[in-house]
Amino acid sequence: MNLEKLTYNLVDFCSELGDELLAKRLELKSENIEHKGLHDLVTTLDKYSEKEIINYCLTQLPQSSFLAEEGTVDAQKGEYRWIIDPIDGTTNFIHGIPSFAFSIALQKNEETILGVVYEMNLKEAFHAWQGGPALLNNIPIKVSSTKNLSNSLLATGFPYTDFGKTDAYLKVFKKFMENSRGLRRLGSAATDLAYVAAGRFDGFYEYGLKPWDVAAGSFIVTQAGGHVSDFNNSNNFVFGETLLASNNLLHTEMLKTINSYF
Numbered sequence: 001m002n003l004e005k006l007t008y009n010l011v012d013f014c015s016e017l018g019d020e021l022l023a024k025r026l027e028l029k030s031e032n033i034e035h036k037g038l039h040d041l042v043t044t045l046d047k048y049s050e051k052e053i054i055n056y057c058l059t060q061l062p063q064s065s066f067l068a069e070e071g072t073v074d075a076q077k078g079e080y081r082w083i084i085d086p087i088d089g090t091t092n093f094i095h096g097i098p099s100f101a102f103s104i105a106l107q108k109n110e111e112t113i114l115g116v117v118y119e120m121n122l123k124e125a126f127h128a129w130q131g132g133p134a135l136l137n138n139i140p141i142k143v144s145s146t147k148n149l150s151n152s153l154l155a156t157g158f159p160y161t162d163f164g165k166t167d168a169y170l171k172v173f174k175k176f177m178e179n180s181r182g183l184r185r186l187g188s189a190a191t192d193l194a195y196v197a198a199g200r201f202d203g204f205y206e207y208g209l210k211p212w213d214v215a216a217g218s219f220i221v222t223q224a225g226g227h228v229s230d231f232n233n234s235n236n237f238v239f240g241e242t243l244l245a246s247n248n249l250l251h252t253e254m255l256k257t258i259n260s261y262f
Contacts (some may be wrong), residue, residue, distance in 0.1 A: 003114055003129035006060055006106075010116050011125045014102050015128050018120030021045055025093060033171040043094060046070050049086035053104060056150040057082050064106075069212045081107045083238075085143040085212035088117075089188030098122070103190035105215035112238070115216035115223075116181050126194035126220050134197050134224035143247035144199040152180045152202035152250055155192040159208040169207065175257050189243075193217025196245045197224035203246035207231070207262070211238050218245060227251045231262050 008105060024045055032044040050070045057064060065078035069085045082104065087093050089100030098121040106114040113130040126141070128134040129250055134141050146152050154176055159169065184201070186192055192204040197220045215238050218228045229235065231242040233255055241258075247255055 004132055007114055007116065007127050007129045007132075009060065010056075010104060010114075011118065011127055013053075014104070014116060014118035014120075014125060015123065017049065018102065018118055018123070019088070021049060022120055024048075025096070025152055028094065035195050041187055043087075043090060045093075046087045046090055047072055048250075049102070050084060050251075053084055053102065054082070057104075058083075061106075066213060069210065074167040079109060081110075083107065083112075083211050083215040085190060085210075088190040088213060089186070092187045097187070099186050099188050099191045099192045101188055101194070103212060103214075103216045105219060107215070112219040115219035117190045117217050117220060119132055119188075119191050119194070124194075126197060127219075128197075128220045128223035132223070135192075136198055141176075141198040141224050141225050143197060143221065144202045145249070146202045146247060147249050149176075149250060149253050150181075152206050153182055153184065154254075155184045155186065155195065155201045155204040157185060157187070157189055157192065157206040157209075159206075165207060165262065167199055170206075171261045172258055175260070176254075189213040190217045193245055194219055196226055196247070197221045199224075199247070203244070203250050205231075205244045205254065205258060207242045209241055209243055214238060214243055218243065221245045229255070231255070231258055 050072045065076035066073045066079040067083045085103040088103045093100040101119040104116045117126040195201045227248040228245045230237040230240040237243040
């Protein structure tokens with residue numbers, strides 16, 4: 001399998017589908033929006049996008065299986081499995097607020113070997129494959145070289161289903177807010193991770209995440225020279241629902257702060 005060619009083909013596909021979704025979003029109506037949970041929204045375009053991505057991936061790897069957010073195909077395990085979020089940042093998408101992105105990862109025997117995060121508003125394709133570099137629109141990217149938390153710009157996300165850790169989360173937020181250049185909340189974990197890979201953010205943390213939120217972006221971060229772990233500093237970040245991604249230089253300090261409250 002030529003992972004490099006597969007990645008570039010997938011980027012081209014995402015570019016075309018992204019343009020289509022941006023046009024269709026202008027026609028989105030309230031009846032096209034459903035509530036999966038209290039603050040968990042899905043649109044007809046999420047489902048449409050997921051089906052289009054799955055169909056495309058099947059043309060590339062006919063025997064592959066899928067884990068996709070909207071459940072348009074049964075979740076299965078196989079040697080090759082795609083992990084897909086058809087629109088990461090659906091609430092932003094509904095309201096026309098950047099950013100929102102496709103998040104597509106390919107795993108082989110449960111190890112990620114390819115990742116694409118395509119932010120359609122800026123037409124930015126963050127991508128990487130096993131053994132290759134991390135790229136943004138075909139230009140190599142690296143994580144930042146920031147050594148001190150006081151000079152860092154961080155990103156996080158707000159939980160929308162699990163509020164049992166809200167107090168601890170707000171304490172962590174306050175600590176980082178007081179000891180960094182600031183925090184940003186884009187509303188798309190996939191984009192947050194891509195920005196860490198590109199050196200725009202020095203670190204990103206969040207809890208309550210799902211595999212389709214992070215599988216692609218976390219792989220791109222590691223290929224860009226960064227470090228990704230769960231809050232226990234182990235590698236159970238794709239399925240473990242907690243994640244810290246950093247430029248590696250800040251990882252220990254950020255993890256210490258998080259573990260002071262979690």
